[in-house]
Amino acid sequence: MTPSELLAPDELAARLRAIGEERYHHRHPFHLLMHEGKLTRGQLQAWALNRFYYQSQIPVKDALVLSRSNDPEFRRLWRKRIVDHDGTAAGDGGIERWVRLAEATGLSRERVESGREVLPATRYAVNAYLELVSRKSFLESVASSLTEMFSRDLIALRMDRLRQHYPWLEPGLAYFQARLTQGPEDARFALDWVTRHARTRAEQELAMDALRAKCDILWAQLDALYFAYVTPGWPPPGAFRMEGQ
Amino acid sequence: MTPSELLAPDELAARLRAIGEERYHHRHPFHLLMHEGKLTRGQLQAWALNRFYYQSQIPVKDALVLSRSNDPEFRRLWRKRIVDHDGTAAGDGGIERWVRLAEATGLSRERVESGREVLPATRYAVNAYLELVSRKSFLESVASSLTEMFSRDLIALRMDRLRQHYPWLEPGLAYFQARLTQGPEDARFALDWVTRHARTRAEQELAMDALRAKCDILWAQLDALYFAYVTPGWPPPGAFRMEGQ
Numbered sequence: 001m002t003p004s005e006l007l008a009p010d011e012l013a014a015r016l017r018a019i020g021e022e023r024y025h026h027r028h029p030f031h032l033l034m035h036e037g038k039l040t041r042g043q044l045q046a047w048a049l050n051r052f053y054y055q056s057q058i059p060v061k062d063a064l065v066l067s068r069s070n071d072p073e074f075r076r077l078w079r080k081r082i083v084d085h086d087g088t089a090a091g092d093g094g095i096e097r098w099v100r101l102a103e104a105t106g107l108s109r110e111r112v113e114s115g116r117e118v119l120p121a122t123r124y125a126v127n128a129y130l131e132l133v134s135r136k137s138f139l140e141s142v143a144s145s146l147t148e149m150f151s152r153d154l155i156a157l158r159m160d161r162l163r164q165h166y167p168w169l170e171p172g173l174a175y176f177q178a179r180l181t182q183g184p185e186d187a188r189f190a191l192d193w194v195t196r197h198a199r200t201r202a203e204q205e206l207a208m209d210a211l212r213a214k215c216d217i218l219w220a221q222l223d224a225l226y227f228a229y230v231t232p233g234w235p236p237p238g239a240f241r242m243e244g245q
Numbered sequence: 246m247t248p249s250e251l252l253a254p255d256e257l258a259a260r261l262r263a264i265g266e267e268r269y270h271h272r273h274p275f276h277l278l279m280h281e282g283k284l285t286r287g288q289l290q291a292w293a294l295n296r297f298y299y300q301s302q303i304p305v306k307d308a309l310v311l312s313r314s315n316d317p318e319f320r321r322l323w324r325k326r327i328v329d330h331d332g333t334a335a336g337d338g339g340i341e342r343w344v345r346l347a348e349a350t351g352l353s354r355e356r357v358e359s360g361r362e363v364l365p366a367t368r369y370a371v372n373a374y375l376e377l378v379s380r381k382s383f384l385e386s387v388a389s390s391l392t393e394m395f396s397r398d399l400i401a402l403r404m405d406r407l408r409q410h411y412p413w414l415e416p417g418l419a420y421f422q423a424r425l426t427q428g429p430e431d432a433r434f435a436l437d438w439v440t441r442h443a444r445t446r447a448e449q450e451l452a453m454d455a456l457r458a459k460c461d462i463l464w465a466q467l468d469a470l471y472f473a474y475v476t477p478g479w480p481p482p483g484a485f486r487m488e489g490q
């Protein structure tokens with residue numbers, strides 16, 4: 001049975017952080033290998049190529065969230081996320097910066113942008129995110145973005161380790177540099193909004209479940225990468241294959 | 246560029262069968278282990294528990310297809326699929342028979358039906374099937390069912406091997422027995438329908454792509470099982486764990 005007492009804002013924030021500690025993908029073995037310098041160039045290519053599909057759908061996801069709000073103030077603030085990813089002109093924005101990261105791994109822009117070699121499991125997980133923000137309550141849609149509470153620490157660590165272990169990736173790191181400031185801004189707004197709009201304990205529990213669901217979506221993408229390109233290393237028919245395999 | 250000449254019915258059927266030969270999940274390593282008698286009871290439990298989610302959504306999928314048809318004759322014939330899975334009374338039908346298979350592995354009905362321990366990746370792949378039949382063309386929705394062209398051979402082999410290697414599963418095999426006749430009936434109707442309604446080469450190509458997409462959905466479910474319960478054997482946070490692990 002769901003407990004009935006409303007959590008104080010600090011307690012809600014603490015529980016959300018505990019969910020991240022347990023389920024956010026900073027703990028995933030694929031990221032651990034990355035940060036230990038144990039991934040090959042081919043494995044980093046598979047990561048960049050698959051994660052591009054996630055990046056490419058973020059403004060779609062944010063437009064779906066935006067489309068569900070009748071509050072111009074909320075929409076003005078949420079719009080920032082779309083601007084961050086799509087930029088203000090061609091050649092600008094987070095998606096473009098991710099393409100440059102993928103190019104730094106040695107993939108061509110065309111190959112990445114086409115999406116042809118993306119793992120089906122990546123597509124299913126990302127599309128589950130679009131479904132979540134389309135079909136769940138508006139509160140849950142916003143709460144699913146709270147993984148940004150944990151992204152800064154992961155990105156700071158990742159930039160340090162990528163520079164150390166894969167210095168040839170340096171020309172591609174602008175994406176992460178920008179996210180160091182964008183992510184925490186987004187997280188502060190979303191946490192404040194969720195705290196104010198989850199007005200019952202049942203709603204607070206829904207917000208926590210939405211964060212768990214989003215962690216699952218990120219985790220599943222790395223499970224699929226690990227299975228296809230690390231151990232046992234079996235990409236499904238039609239998906240990206242590493243050179244020499 | 247898409248070729249433009251219409252394929253003759255026999256040639257279309259041959260190409261669909263070639264897609265199955267390459268991509269249907271009879272070739273998946275998880276099934277190969279199953280048929281060689283190399284899965285543990287815990288791994289068979291994980292399979293039955295996850296595959297239950299797929300089974301449970303089949304009538305939902307078929308209702309979505311049915312809802313898109315304005316042809317009473319098509320709807321009457323397609324309705325059979327829903328009857329096959331939901332039965333004509335409580336305790337009847339394919340979903341109920343799958344529960345009994347899961348019970349034969351040693352899981353409780355409640356644990357299976359709750360869906361609590363299903364892998365997120367299973368859920369995403371199955372929901373991708375619901376999305377496919379909701380959003381793609383009606384032709385593609387019907388064509389995605391053509392994996393039934395290949396199911397009889399797989400099920401016949403599986404029944405033989407399950408009896409040989411896991412005789413304690415015998416009380417759970419009624420599901421497969423029923424599918425031996427239901428699947429081929431469904432496949433004949435769907436193949437005939439697709440052959441008559443794919444009237445251009447472009448439509449024939451869409452039908453073939455829909456079959457590939459469905460094969461990917463089945464394949465991804467077994468990839469997720471293999472990763473979580475065979476090698477490396479890492480179920481994500483919150484998912485089913487085998488006893489003794």
